[in-house]
Amino acid sequence: DARGPIADGFFFTLDYPGMDCATLVDELMAYGVSTVSLKAMGSRHEGVRVCSSRITDTQFSLLEDRMAAFEADHA
DSSP: OTTSOOOSSOEEEEOOTTOOHHHHHHHHHTTTOOEEETGGGTOSSOOEEEEOTTOOGGGHHHHHHHHHHHHHHTO
16 A cells, blocks of 8 residues: 555445345345455444446446336335
């Protein structure tokens, strides 16, 4: 990390009511969203980490559409 800039994106953490880490990872994968379980990273909390470093400005609308579909299917 000290050899050059690496911040080409960011991570965010999320959870979803009624879903444990494993279920949320599986469900989001079905919508094309790759995640890592917080528990797999040593956390005691339910939830996942999502990285947006490979998302271009033109792909944010696709991500928004996928998240809207996820929300609609899991209301």
